[in-house]
Amino acid sequence: MKSLFDELRTAGLGTPLLILLMLVMMVLPVPPLGLDFLFTFNIALSLIVLLMTVYTPRPLEFSAFPTVLLGATMMRLSLNVASTRIVLLEGHTGTASAGAVIESFGDFVVGGNYAVGLVVFAILVIINFVVVTKGAGRVSEVSARFVLDAMPGKQMAIDADLNAGLLDQKAAGERRADIAREADFYGSMDGASKFVKGDAIAGLLVLFINIAGGFAIGMGQHGLSFDTAVHNYTLLTIGDGLVAQIPSLLLSMGTAVIVTRVSATEDMSHEISAQLFDDRRALSVTAGVVLALGLIPGMPNLVFLTLGAGLAIFAWKRTTTADAADDSEPEVAPEDAKTRELEWSDVVPTGMLDLEVGYGLIALVDTNRGGKLPDRIRAVRRKLTEQLGFLVAPVHIRDNLDLEPTRYRIKILGVVEGEADIYPDRELAMGGLGLGSLPGIATNDPAYGMEAVWIEPGMAERARATGYTVVDAGTVIATHLSKLVQQHAGSLLGHQEVQELLDVLAKSAPRLVEDLVPKSLALPVVVKVMQNLLEEGIPLRDLRTIAETLAERGANTTDVVELTAAVRVALRRLITSELNGFSETLPVITLDAELEQLCLKSVETGGSGGLGIEPGLAERLHESLADSVRRQDVNGEPAVLLVNPALRPPLAALIRQTVPLLKVLAYNEIAETKRLKVIANIGGDAPALA
Numbered sequence: 054m055k056s057l058f059d060e061l062r063t064a065g066l067g068t069p070l071l072i073l074l075m076l077v078m079m080v081l082p083v084p085p086l087g088l089d090f091l092f093t094f095n096i097a098l099s100l101i102v103l104l105m106t107v108y109t110p111r112p113l114e115f116s117a118f119p120t121v122l123l124g125a126t127m128m129r130l131s132l133n134v135a136s137t138r139i140v141l142l143e144g145h146t147g148t149a150s151a152g153a154v155i156e157s158f159g160d161f162v163v164g165g166n167y168a169v170g171l172v173v174f175a176i177l178v179i180i181n182f183v184v185v186t187k188g189a190g191r192v193s194e195v196s197a198r199f200v201l202d203a204m205p206g207k208q209m210a211i212d213a214d215l216n217a218g219l220l221d222q223k224a225a226g227e228r229r230a231d232i233a234r235e236a237d238f239y240g241s242m243d244g245a246s247k248f249v250k251g252d253a254i255a256g257l258l259v260l261f262i263n264i265a266g267g268f269a270i271g272m273g274q275h276g277l278s279f280d281t282a283v284h285n286y287t288l289l290t291i292g293d294g295l296v297a298q299i300p301s302l303l304l305s306m307g308t309a310v311i312v313t314r315v316s317a318t319e320d321m322s323h324e325i326s327a328q329l330f331d332d333r334r335a336l337s338v339t340a341g342v343v344l345a346l347g348l349i350p351g352m353p354n355l356v357f358l359t360l361g362a363g364l365a366i367f368a369w370k371r372t373t374t375a376d377a378a379d380d381s382e383p384e385v386a387p388e389d390a391k392t393r394e395l396e397w398s399d400v401v402p403t404g405m406l407d408l409e410v411g412y413g414l415i416a417l418v419d420t421n422r423g424g425k426l427p428d429r430i431r432a433v434r435r436k437l438t439e440q441l442g443f444l445v446a447p448v449h450i451r452d453n454l455d456l457e458p459t460r461y462r463i464k465i466l467g468v469v470e471g472e473a474d475i476y477p478d479r480e481l482a483m484g485g486l487g488l489g490s491l492p493g494i495a496t497n498d499p500a501y502g503m504e505a506v507w508i509e510p511g512m513a514e515r516a517r518a519t520g521y522t523v524v525d526a527g528t529v530i531a532t533h534l535s536k537l538v539q540q541h542a543g544s545l546l547g548h549q550e551v552q553e554l555l556d557v558l559a560k561s562a563p564r565l566v567e568d569l570v571p572k573s574l575a576l577p578v579v580v581k582v583m584q585n586l587l588e589e590g591i592p593l594r595d596l597r598t599i600a601e602t603l604a605e606r607g608a609n610t611t612d613v614v615e616l617t618a619a620v621r622v623a624l625r626r627l628i629t630s631e632l633n634g635f636s637e638t639l640p641v642i643t644l645d646a647e648l649e650q651l652c653l654k655s656v657e658t659g660g661s662g663g664l665g666i667e668p669g670l671a672e673r674l675h676e677s678l679a680d681s682v683r684r685q686d687v688n689g690e691p692a693v694l695l696v697n698p699a700l701r702p703p704l705a706a707l708i709r710q711t712v713p714l715l716k717v718l719a720y721n722e723i724a725e726t727k728r729l730k731v732i733a734n735i736g737g738d739a740p741a742l743a
Contacts, residue, residue, distance in 0.1 A: 075131040082142075083135040085153075091132055092154040092296050098125055099300035103307040112311050113234055119241035125304055126252045129297055133259050136296075140289045141266055155292040174291055177298045178257050185305040208232065242312055252301050256294060263290035336368035403467035405446035405545060408534065413458030417477055417527050418450050426450075426527040433535045441542050442593030443550050448534065461530055463537055466544055470537050473499035475526045479507040482521040491516055500533040543588035551580045558596050569600050573607030578616070585617040589705065590716070591628060598623050614702055622721050629724040632691040632716060639727045641695040641718075642681050645736030648674075652700050664703045674735065675711050681733045682715050693718055695729070 083091070102121060109115045136155060211228050267286025271277040277285070340361050347357030408430070410418060417426040430448050437445045456462060462472040474496075475481075482491055483498050483505035494507040508516055513523045524532070538545065559566040570576050582603060583593055593599065602623040606616055621628065633639055644652070655666050664671075678694065685692040696704055698719035705717035723729065 075127055082138060085139065088132070088136055088139065089154045091135075095125070095129055095132060095300050096296075096303075098128075099303035099307075103303045103310070106307040106310040109311075113231070113238055115311065116234060116238050118307075118311055119238070122304060122308060125300070129252065129300055130255060133256070133293070133297055136293045137259065137263055137266075140263060140286070140293060141270055154296055155289060157292070171287075171291060174260065174294050174298065177295070177302060181298065181302045181305050185302070185309050188309060242308075252304075256297055256301060259297075260290055260294045263293065333368050333372045336364055336371060340364035340368055404449050404464065405466060406448045406534075406538070407464040407467075408448055408450045408530070409453040409456060409462040409464070410450070411456040411458040411460045412452060412454060414461060414475070414477055414526075415452055417530070424527075426530060429527055429531040430534065433531045433538075437535060437538055437542075440592055440594075441539070441587065442596065443546055443554055445538060446545060463534055465537060465541050470541065471499065471533055473529075473533065475499075475529055476507045477526045478510075480510055480513055480523050480525050481505050481529050482508050482513075482516040482523045484520070484522045491519070491521070499529060500536045539590075543584035543586075546580070546584055546587055546593075548576060548580055551576065551583060554593065554596055555579075555600075558600060562597060562600070565597070565600050565604060569604040569607070573604045574611060574616075578607075578611055578613060579603060581613045582616050582620060585613065586620065586624075588709075589621075590631075591621065591624060592631075595624060595627055618698065618702065618719070621719070625722045626724045626726075628718065628722055629727050632693060637726065637728055638730050639693065639723065640685065640690050640730045640732045641693045642678070642715075642733045642735060643695050643731055645734055648736055649697060649700065652704065653697060656700060656703055664707050671707070675708065677733075677735045678708060678712050678715055681735070682712055685732070686714065691716065695720065695723070698722075 102118070102125065105115055106118070112118075140155075208229070211225050211232075264287060267290060268282050271282035271286055272279065342361075343357055343364060344361035346352055347354050347361055415424075416422050417424045420427060427450065430450070434445050434448065453462065457474065459474050459476060460472060461475065463470055476494065479493070481496075481498070482493070483503045491506050491508050491512060493509070493512075496505055496507060497503065498505045508523075516523050555566050555570060570579060583599070586593065586599075599620050602620045603616060606619045610616065629639060652664060652666060655664050666674075682692040692715045694704070694708075694715055694717045696717060696719060698721055701717055701719040701722075708715060708717065
């Protein structure tokens with residue numbers, strides 16, 4: 054047989070009856086006995102709600118909490134109205150006029166002293182309003198914001214799992230429904246926390262209104278003396294306020310508990326006990342500190358020693374229980390690596406940037422031994438990220454016993470790009486002016502191949518006085534790494550890195566990114582264009598201009614060479630600024646008109662986009678360009694070869710490895726603010742095409 058509660062719930066009458074009861078309490082007088090039952094029910098309901106927030110495994114499983122909170126708040130305010138009416142109407146008859154519950158709280162709880170009652174009530178209001186309610190409201194606001202911000206990413210993750218076959222349509226629909234419920238719940242909690250805040254303020258105002266009204270009615274209408282009016286109405290009002298504030302505080306705590314919960318598969322009591330008392334070290338140290346305090350003369354020794362002994366016994370029992378659990382676990386024999394079947398997890402992916410050092414160089418990378426190389430590499434990575442315009446991958450440092458003790462090796466994408474021997478107890482002096490010879494180990498700078506010598510640290514000042522630049526071993530490695538990263542920056546930029554760049558750009562220019570990928574161009578085409586720019590020494594810092602140019606030109610062509618040329622023209626101010634900064638004059642090297650026409654004809658007839666010129670002519674061209682570059686280097690000026698736009702890509706590819714310091718620019722890649730100064734004109738014979 055169903056209970057009355059089940060019958061009301063089945064018929065859907067529970068909530069309407071509760072609302073009707075609230076209206077009745079606000080409008081019609083309620084007898085003192087009815088107030089006693091309703092106040093008791095209000096306290097019990099608040100306690101049930103608080104315990105539900107503690108024992109609920111996940112906040113979403115108590116999704117009705119915002120509505121319950123609103124109902125409980127309105128019920129308590131309705132009780133305030135009903136109790137205020139009876140206090141003001143019958144308060145002159147004595148402190149029992151508003152029921153036993155209010156009288157008990159006003160007399161027994163505060164000892165019959167209205168001054169004590171006021172203080173207790175004020176403390177409860179401060180705790181509820183200033184501490185619990187304010188904190189819960191802030192947590193609700195932040196949680197709602199984070200949940201709403203995370204919704205698009207969660208939806209995309211569900212779509213990705215669905216497309217990958219990890220979810221079926223039913224499971225995906227359930228996960229989407231959970232996300233929607235989570236957003237609705239935390240959004241409702243953000244608003245529901247305001248109910249609790251308003252309830253605390255209302256309780257404080259009702260207190261002052263009841264006291265002032267009681268004095269006026271008791272002394273003005275019923276002729277009570279001042280002392281009698283103060284005694285009756287103050288105790289009744291304080292009792293009424295305490296009866297209302299205790300459930301309010303319980304609900305505020307429930308609100309704070311549920312908004313500070315982290316989703317788990319167990320209720321909060323088990324979660325707290327497991328996380329707070331599982332660490333035996335914390336219990337043991339706490340027991341030792343409390344016992345030490347108990348041994349100090351003048352301290353409450355009995356209390357401290359008793360509590361410390363209890364904590365020590367509890368920590369010992371936790372230790373023995375954990376050890377027994379460890380001993381009871383069966384030992385699993387390790388699987389023989391020779392007999393085990395290979396799995397995909399055995400495939401080790403290639404690292405982006407690796408630095409391997411011999412055991413003699415471990416002191417440079419061990420921070421516990423004062424090694425500063427990791428910090429310098431981080432600084433190099435930060436600087437390269439700023440220069441190149443994309444996040445350079447972290448450098449993984451490891452020792453390699455196969456290397457010589459003083460040798461290091463730099464790998465990029467698993468390929469050895471540079472290695473050298475260094476001496477950690479010496480310093481490298483390079484670039485001297487020949488004013489004096491330095492004793493030491495002759496070598497070449499690993500990064501740029503300059504003649505150098507490893508000297509004792511005590512000779513550093515002498516070396517600097519004779520014009521040498523002196524650096525330590527860690528700086529040598531960091532400089533070598535920096536040069537190789539700049540040289541192979543195009544290889545370090547992949548699809549993931551470009552997508553991250555576009556995601557960052559989308560925060561400030563979302564429409565631009567939408568028009569670029571995939572509307573105008575596919576992501577692989579954008580990746581290849583950016584790789585070409587980096588290979589030619591052009592940074593990606595002006596990402597907006599790059600994206601705008603690709604979005605505009607991508608509607609007409611998908612040819613990577615044409616797109617790269619268009620982006621270079623758009624970045625002409627950046628390109629020329631990188632060469633000679635604010636200088637108005639840009640020195641350039643040009644090709645003889647006949648030689649340039651020959652090269653253009655070679656490009657047009659070559660078919661593959663390369664330069665098909667006779668080997669002897671190519672060798673003389675390289676020698677002439679190398680001589681011009683050396684003269685520019687001595688003068689401290691950039692070396693720039695200015696050619697026809699159609700000739701620039703193949704000619705740049707031809708001389709990139711042989712004359713790396715020479716920059717090849719097209720006529721339309723020069724900024725309008727630069728004046729050209731021709732410092733050399735490279736000519737030659739015109740043999741037959743190769």
